[in-house]
Amino acid sequence: MRQALVIANWKLNGDTALLKDMAEHFHHVDIQEQVNVVICPPAVYLKTAAVLFEPSGIELGGQNCSEYGSGAYTGEISAEMLRDIGCEYVLIGHSERRALFAETDEMVAGKIKQAQQCNLRPVLCVGETLAEREANAVESVIRGQLEKALGEADFNNLVIAYEPVWAIGTGKTATPEQAQEVHKMIRDWVASKAPESAQKLQILYGGSVKADNASTLFHQADIDGGLIGGASLDTEQFDAICQAAKDI
Template sequence: MRQPFVAGNWKMNGSRETATELLEDVVQGLVSSHCEAAVCPPYVYLADGLRIAKGSELVLGAQNVSEEESGAFTGEVSASMLQDFDCRYVIVGHSERRGLFGESDETVARKFMAAARQGLRPILCVGETLEEREQDVTEQVIRRQLDAVLNAAGVHAFVEAVVAYEPVWAIGTGQTASPEQAQAVHAMIRARVAEADDTIADRLRIIYGGSVKAGNAAELFARPDIDGGLIGGASLDADSFLSICESANSASTQ
């Protein structure tokens, strides 16, 4: 059985004071369970995350990583630097990186490989815009994004990775793909990876990221190919995030 996974993407929110309080509340609220929980705070709060999460059930991730190992790349952060803060995960290819910062499929693939080389577990984000969904090209878009990494890194690089399906039209909008819509895309992603290696596909955790909240998490996580969530706004509230983690844990025992 795949271990459910819930990761909080804090994006560019909070202050050191609020980040510390949130980290402490999440650590205190997490109990030993089947669900793996991670938070991805801004880079500048990773040191506080390392201190507060040490010895707890919570693991750390980062929101982005450079494709380069070192050098004259002002403002960038390498995978080895993230390892210094005990990061286990790193998000690559988030729709905001693709859309706002112009990251191509090829750039995302290079970041995926840079993270994997240093022992980090990439959370690879894929997803379609509203226009692409209305044009009925969701599958083509996601296959293109996924194939860029499969072709560059190989299917075995997905043994430790996570794939996050995040329909761009449902991020921060309050809209959410129906459980049936989300399940269909998750199943398609798993089937695509299975074309290369069905054993890896069976073990691959595919999580949903699109306005997941405490109120809809249980219904989403009950679907057979949805293994958890990449949580945006709801991860900034400890009670909401912990409730989502509990929904993932409950779904895994049913």
């Protein structure tokens, strides 16, 4: 059995007040034995988050890491630095990083390698654009992203998040059937590379997940939880999404 996993990606949002509010809320919510909950705030808040969330058992993740381990790379944050301040996870290859900051598949592969070398669990984000879906290229696009990113990866220390680009921050959500179809395809691809890991691997759905659609999505056979954007900035709504994941 795979344990449910819900990850909050705050992106360029949030502040100390939100951290305190959410930490206080989850300190009184007994959920960790049934759902792994991870918060990915902006990097400047990670150390504060580590202190505030420790009593609740909520884990931390970085939103990104460098493909380099150290050196003259001003503004970069290494995987080792994230691990050093208490992170367990790191998001890699999010569509916003690919589209807005020109991250290539080769860069994504380098970041995954760095993360795994530092005992961080990378959360590889994959997904297609609306044009690619309408061209019936979903499978080829996502298989290509997987192949290029995971050629040297350890499948036992990995999470994959399927986020259709057309559903991120748009209010549009893949139907449960659409999401399940892609999740199964991803699991089948992993099985072809690492059969012993495929059924253990957590595969998350992301893309306008909210409290009112989380349960239906999470009840699909190959969806193990969610990578949550905007809804993770509302403590009550994020808690409702985590509660929905308890029943997977």
